[in-house]
Amino acid sequence: MAKLTAGIACSHVPAIGAAMDLGKTGDPYWVPLFQGFEPSRRWMAQNTPDVVFLIYNDHATAFSLDMIPTFAIGCADEFKPADEGWGPRPVPVVKGHPELASHITQSVIQSDFDLTIVNRMDVDHGLTVPLSLMFGQPQAWPCKVIPFAVNVVQYPPPSGNRCYQLGRAIRRAIDSFDANLNVQIWGTGGMSHQLQGPRAGLINKEFDARFLDQLVTDPESLTRISHVQYIREAGSEGIELVMWLIMRGALDAKVREVHRFYHVPASNTAVGHMILENAR
Ligand code: DHB
Ligand code: FE
Numbered sequence: 001m002a003k004l005t006a007g008i009a010c011s012h013v014p015a016i017g018a019a020m021d022l023g024k025t026g027d028p029y030w031v032p033l034f035q036g037f038e039p040s041r042r043w044m045a046q047n048t049p050d051v052v053f054l055i056y057n058d059h060a061t062a063f064s065l066d067m068i069p070t071f072a073i074g075c076a077d078e079f080k081p082a083d084e085g086w087g088p089r090p091v092p093v094v095k096g097h098p099e100l101a102s103h104i105t106q107s108v109i110q111s112d113f114d115l116t117i118v119n120r121m122d123v124d125h126g127l128t129v130p131l132s133l134m135f136g137q138p139q140a141w142p143c144k145v146i147p148f149a150v151n152v153v154q155y156p157p158p159s160g161n162r163c164y165q166l167g168r169a170i171r172r173a174i175d176s177f178d179a180n181l182n183v184q185i186w187g188t189g190g191m192s193h194q195l196q197g198p199r200a201g202l203i204n205k206e207f208d209a210r211f212l213d214q215l216v217t218d219p220e221s222l223t224r225i226s227h228v229q230y231i232r233e234a235g236s237e238g239i240e241l242v243m244w245l246i247m248r249g250a251l252d253a254k255v256r257e258v259h260r261f262y263h264v265p266a267s268n269t270a271v272g273h274m275i276l277e278n279a280r
Helices: 014-021 031-035 038-046 098-110 125-135 160-175 205-217 227-234 236-250
Strands: 003-010 051-056 071-074 116-118 144-150 182-188 256-266 269-277
Touching: 003 125, 003 160, 003 236, 014 125, 031 256, 038 125, 038 256, 038 269, 051 125, 051 236, 071 098, 098 144, 098 160, 125 144, 125 182, 144 236, 160 182, 160 236, 182 236, 205 227, 205 236, 205 256, 205 269, 227 236
Parallel strands: 003 182, 051 144, 051 182, 071 116
Antiparallel strands: 003 269, 071 144, 256 269
Protein backbone atom coordinates (compact mmCIF):
# COMPACT_ATOMS: atom_id res chain seq x y z
CA MET A 1 0.00 0.00 0.00
CA ALA A 2 1.04 3.64 -0.32
CA LYS A 3 2.74 4.97 2.79
CA LEU A 4 2.73 8.54 4.10
CA THR A 5 6.24 8.94 5.47
CA ALA A 6 6.67 12.63 6.26
CA GLY A 7 5.17 16.10 6.27
CA ILE A 8 6.88 19.34 5.39
CA ALA A 9 5.85 22.88 6.27
CA CYS A 10 7.35 25.62 4.13
CA SER A 11 6.67 29.28 3.37
CA HIS A 12 6.31 30.16 -0.32
CA VAL A 13 7.51 33.76 -0.75
CA PRO A 14 7.85 34.59 -4.48
CA ALA A 15 11.07 36.61 -3.95
CA ILE A 16 12.79 33.37 -2.86
CA GLY A 17 12.03 31.87 -6.26
CA ALA A 18 13.26 35.03 -7.98
CA ALA A 19 16.51 34.91 -5.95
CA MET A 20 17.14 31.37 -7.19
CA ASP A 21 16.10 32.05 -10.79
CA LEU A 22 18.28 35.19 -11.00
CA GLY A 23 21.37 33.67 -9.33
CA LYS A 24 21.18 35.82 -6.19
CA THR A 25 21.25 33.13 -3.50
CA GLY A 26 24.78 34.22 -2.51
CA ASP A 27 23.70 37.81 -1.79
CA PRO A 28 24.09 38.69 1.91
CA TYR A 29 20.33 39.23 2.21
CA TRP A 30 19.63 35.66 1.07
CA VAL A 31 22.53 33.62 2.50
CA PRO A 32 20.97 32.94 5.94
CA LEU A 33 17.67 31.91 4.35
CA PHE A 34 19.21 29.35 2.00
CA GLN A 35 21.55 28.06 4.73
CA GLY A 36 18.48 27.13 6.73
CA PHE A 37 17.38 24.82 3.92
CA GLU A 38 20.72 23.04 3.50
CA PRO A 39 19.83 20.34 6.08
CA SER A 40 16.47 19.97 4.33
CA ARG A 41 18.09 19.31 0.96
CA ARG A 42 20.42 16.74 2.54
CA TRP A 43 17.46 15.05 4.25
CA MET A 44 15.49 15.16 1.01
CA ALA A 45 18.32 13.55 -0.97
CA GLN A 46 18.06 10.59 1.45
CA ASN A 47 14.27 10.61 1.58
CA THR A 48 13.07 11.51 -1.92
CA PRO A 49 9.43 10.40 -2.14
CA ASP A 50 7.62 8.98 -5.15
CA VAL A 51 4.84 11.53 -4.79
CA VAL A 52 4.38 14.84 -2.96
CA PHE A 53 0.81 15.83 -2.07
CA LEU A 54 1.42 19.58 -2.12
CA ILE A 55 -1.04 21.90 -0.38
CA TYR A 56 -0.74 25.51 -1.47
CA ASN A 57 -2.88 28.44 -2.43
CA ASP A 58 -3.34 29.87 -5.85
CA HIS A 59 -2.79 33.65 -5.67
CA ALA A 60 -5.49 34.66 -8.19
CA THR A 61 -3.33 33.08 -10.92
CA ALA A 62 -5.09 29.94 -12.21
CA PHE A 63 -8.37 30.96 -10.58
CA SER A 64 -9.41 34.57 -11.02
CA LEU A 65 -11.91 36.19 -8.72
CA ASP A 66 -14.53 34.91 -11.20
CA MET A 67 -14.38 31.43 -9.71
CA ILE A 68 -12.86 30.40 -6.38
CA PRO A 69 -12.95 26.77 -5.26
CA THR A 70 -12.36 26.26 -1.52
CA PHE A 71 -10.47 22.97 -2.08
CA ALA A 72 -9.22 21.97 -5.56
CA ILE A 73 -7.25 18.84 -6.43
CA GLY A 74 -5.06 18.61 -9.53
CA CYS A 75 -5.72 15.34 -11.37
CA ALA A 76 -3.84 16.12 -14.59
CA ASP A 77 -0.72 14.48 -16.03
CA GLU A 78 1.22 17.72 -15.74
CA PHE A 79 1.01 21.32 -14.56
CA LYS A 80 2.98 24.16 -16.13
CA PRO A 81 4.64 26.94 -14.11
CA ALA A 82 2.29 29.93 -14.29
CA ASP A 83 3.05 33.36 -15.69
CA GLU A 84 2.48 35.66 -12.71
CA GLY A 85 3.36 38.80 -14.65
CA TRP A 86 7.10 38.35 -15.30
CA GLY A 87 6.86 35.24 -17.49
CA PRO A 88 6.75 31.68 -16.11
CA ARG A 89 9.53 30.72 -13.67
CA PRO A 90 12.32 28.77 -15.43
CA VAL A 91 11.60 25.61 -13.46
CA PRO A 92 10.58 22.15 -14.68
CA VAL A 93 7.02 21.26 -15.56
CA VAL A 94 5.34 19.55 -12.61
CA LYS A 95 4.38 15.94 -13.33
CA GLY A 96 1.19 14.79 -11.62
CA HIS A 97 -0.01 11.39 -10.45
CA PRO A 98 -3.52 11.11 -11.92
CA GLU A 99 -4.18 7.62 -10.49
CA LEU A 100 -3.41 8.56 -6.89
CA ALA A 101 -5.09 11.95 -7.29
CA SER A 102 -8.28 10.30 -8.58
CA HIS A 103 -8.24 7.78 -5.76
CA ILE A 104 -7.83 10.54 -3.16
CA THR A 105 -10.60 12.53 -4.84
CA GLN A 106 -13.02 9.61 -4.66
CA SER A 107 -12.10 8.66 -1.11
CA VAL A 108 -12.16 12.22 0.29
CA ILE A 109 -15.42 13.21 -1.43
CA GLN A 110 -17.01 10.03 -0.10
CA SER A 111 -15.76 11.10 3.34
CA ASP A 112 -17.98 14.22 2.93
CA PHE A 113 -15.33 16.77 1.82
CA ASP A 114 -16.41 18.28 -1.48
CA LEU A 115 -13.36 18.86 -3.67
CA THR A 116 -13.21 20.64 -7.02
CA ILE A 117 -11.59 18.42 -9.65
CA VAL A 118 -9.07 20.25 -11.80
CA ASN A 119 -7.88 18.70 -15.04
CA ARG A 120 -5.94 21.70 -16.34
CA MET A 121 -4.15 24.29 -14.25
CA ASP A 122 -0.93 26.30 -14.19
CA VAL A 123 0.80 26.41 -10.80
CA ASP A 124 2.10 29.61 -9.23
CA HIS A 125 4.81 30.46 -6.67
CA GLY A 126 2.71 28.90 -3.91
CA LEU A 127 3.65 25.50 -5.33
CA THR A 128 6.91 26.07 -7.21
CA VAL A 129 8.86 27.99 -4.54
CA PRO A 130 8.70 25.15 -1.95
CA LEU A 131 9.80 22.69 -4.67
CA SER A 132 12.79 24.94 -5.42
CA LEU A 133 13.67 25.28 -1.74
CA MET A 134 13.58 21.54 -1.13
CA PHE A 135 15.02 20.26 -4.43
CA GLY A 136 17.21 23.10 -5.71
CA GLN A 137 17.44 23.56 -9.48
CA PRO A 138 17.24 20.13 -11.16
CA GLN A 139 16.44 19.54 -14.87
CA ALA A 140 13.30 17.68 -13.82
CA TRP A 141 11.59 17.47 -10.41
CA PRO A 142 12.64 14.16 -8.81
CA CYS A 143 9.08 13.05 -7.97
CA LYS A 144 5.45 13.37 -8.97
CA VAL A 145 3.39 16.15 -7.40
CA ILE A 146 -0.35 16.33 -6.73
CA PRO A 147 -1.30 20.02 -6.42
CA PHE A 148 -3.99 20.74 -3.85
CA ALA A 149 -5.16 24.37 -3.88
CA VAL A 150 -6.94 25.96 -0.90
CA ASN A 151 -8.75 29.29 -1.01
CA VAL A 152 -7.11 31.66 1.46
CA VAL A 153 -7.37 34.67 -0.86
CA GLN A 154 -11.07 35.58 -0.90
CA TYR A 155 -13.02 35.61 2.37
CA PRO A 156 -14.11 33.19 3.74
CA PRO A 157 -11.32 30.63 3.77
CA PRO A 158 -11.99 27.25 5.39
CA SER A 159 -11.55 26.99 9.16
CA GLY A 160 -8.43 25.50 10.69
CA ASN A 161 -10.50 22.67 12.09
CA ARG A 162 -12.01 21.89 8.69
CA CYS A 163 -8.51 21.78 7.25
CA TYR A 164 -7.22 19.49 9.99
CA GLN A 165 -10.13 17.05 9.55
CA LEU A 166 -9.59 17.14 5.78
CA GLY A 167 -5.98 16.15 6.40
CA ARG A 168 -7.18 13.10 8.29
CA ALA A 169 -9.42 12.12 5.38
CA ILE A 170 -6.51 12.56 2.94
CA ARG A 171 -4.44 10.24 5.15
CA ARG A 172 -7.10 7.53 5.04
CA ALA A 173 -7.18 7.89 1.26
CA ILE A 174 -3.40 7.55 0.92
CA ASP A 175 -3.35 4.55 3.27
CA SER A 176 -5.92 2.77 1.09
CA PHE A 177 -4.13 3.26 -2.27
CA ASP A 178 -3.00 -0.12 -3.51
CA ALA A 179 0.49 0.65 -4.81
CA ASN A 180 3.88 0.64 -3.18
CA LEU A 181 4.48 4.41 -3.06
CA ASN A 182 6.40 6.65 -0.67
CA VAL A 183 4.21 9.73 -0.26
CA GLN A 184 4.98 13.02 1.49
CA ILE A 185 2.51 15.78 2.30
CA TRP A 186 3.61 19.40 2.23
CA GLY A 187 1.77 22.39 3.68
CA THR A 188 2.96 25.72 2.30
CA GLY A 189 2.50 29.44 2.98
CA GLY A 190 2.74 31.35 6.24
CA MET A 191 4.06 32.29 8.67
CA SER A 192 3.03 35.72 9.95
CA HIS A 193 2.83 38.27 7.15
CA GLN A 194 0.62 41.04 5.84
CA LEU A 195 1.11 42.45 2.35
CA GLN A 196 -1.29 45.39 2.34
CA GLY A 197 -2.96 48.07 4.40
CA PRO A 198 -1.71 50.04 7.39
CA ARG A 199 -0.25 46.94 9.06
CA ALA A 200 1.73 45.80 5.98
CA GLY A 201 5.00 44.22 7.08
CA LEU A 202 3.54 42.81 10.30
CA ILE A 203 5.58 39.95 11.80
CA ASN A 204 4.72 38.20 15.09
CA LYS A 205 7.64 36.01 16.24
CA GLU A 206 5.91 34.94 19.45
CA PHE A 207 2.83 33.73 17.60
CA ASP A 208 4.98 31.90 15.04
CA ALA A 209 7.15 30.19 17.69
CA ARG A 210 4.06 28.97 19.54
CA PHE A 211 2.53 27.74 16.29
CA LEU A 212 5.68 25.74 15.43
CA ASP A 213 5.82 24.19 18.90
CA GLN A 214 2.17 23.22 18.92
CA LEU A 215 2.28 21.94 15.36
CA VAL A 216 4.56 19.19 16.68
CA THR A 217 3.10 18.43 20.10
CA ASP A 218 -0.51 19.64 20.23
CA PRO A 219 -1.85 20.35 16.73
CA GLU A 220 -5.47 20.06 17.86
CA SER A 221 -5.02 23.25 19.91
CA LEU A 222 -4.22 25.07 16.65
CA THR A 223 -7.53 24.00 15.12
CA ARG A 224 -9.28 26.38 17.54
CA ILE A 225 -7.57 29.52 16.19
CA SER A 226 -10.30 31.63 14.54
CA HIS A 227 -9.99 33.67 11.35
CA VAL A 228 -10.03 36.89 13.38
CA GLN A 229 -7.21 35.60 15.60
CA TYR A 230 -5.11 34.74 12.54
CA ILE A 231 -5.60 38.22 11.11
CA ARG A 232 -4.98 39.96 14.43
CA GLU A 233 -1.94 37.88 15.44
CA ALA A 234 -0.38 36.76 12.15
CA GLY A 235 -1.53 39.42 9.67
CA SER A 236 -4.00 39.11 6.80
CA GLU A 237 -1.82 36.60 4.90
CA GLY A 238 -1.02 34.63 8.07
CA ILE A 239 -4.27 32.79 7.32
CA GLU A 240 -2.17 30.72 4.89
CA LEU A 241 -1.19 28.72 7.99
CA VAL A 242 -4.49 26.80 7.86
CA MET A 243 -2.85 24.88 5.00
CA TRP A 244 -0.22 23.59 7.41
CA LEU A 245 -3.07 22.06 9.44
CA ILE A 246 -4.14 19.90 6.48
CA MET A 247 -0.59 18.56 6.35
CA ARG A 248 -0.45 17.97 10.11
CA GLY A 249 -3.89 16.33 10.17
CA ALA A 250 -2.62 13.73 7.72
CA LEU A 251 0.37 12.74 9.88
CA ASP A 252 0.47 10.45 12.88
CA ALA A 253 -0.60 11.93 16.23
CA LYS A 254 3.00 11.54 17.36
CA VAL A 255 5.67 12.70 14.92
CA ARG A 256 9.43 13.15 14.97
CA GLU A 257 10.71 16.68 14.34
CA VAL A 258 13.69 16.29 12.00
CA HIS A 259 14.38 19.93 11.21
CA ARG A 260 13.05 23.38 12.13
CA PHE A 261 14.01 26.72 10.63
CA TYR A 262 12.63 30.21 11.19
CA HIS A 263 13.91 33.35 9.51
CA VAL A 264 12.75 36.98 9.41
CA PRO A 265 12.27 38.45 6.92
CA ALA A 266 12.17 37.18 3.37
CA SER A 267 10.46 39.98 1.48
CA ASN A 268 7.54 40.78 3.82
CA THR A 269 7.25 37.37 5.39
CA ALA A 270 8.42 35.39 8.40
CA VAL A 271 9.68 32.17 6.82
CA GLY A 272 8.86 29.03 8.75
CA HIS A 273 9.91 25.53 7.84
CA MET A 274 9.68 22.13 9.47
CA ILE A 275 10.22 18.49 8.54
CA LEU A 276 8.10 15.99 10.49
CA GLU A 277 8.47 12.23 10.11
CA ASN A 278 5.86 9.60 10.83
CA ALA A 279 6.97 6.50 12.70
CA ARG A 280 8.79 4.14 10.34
C1 DHB B 1 4.88 37.43 -0.18
C2 DHB B 1 4.50 36.33 0.57
C3 DHB B 1 3.52 35.45 0.12
O1 DHB B 1 3.07 34.37 0.81
C4 DHB B 1 2.97 35.65 -1.12
O2 DHB B 1 2.08 34.73 -1.57
C5 DHB B 1 3.31 36.76 -1.89
C6 DHB B 1 4.29 37.64 -1.41
C7 DHB B 1 5.93 38.39 0.28
O3 DHB B 1 6.33 38.34 1.45
O4 DHB B 1 6.41 39.17 -0.54
FE1 FE C 1 1.22 33.34 -0.32
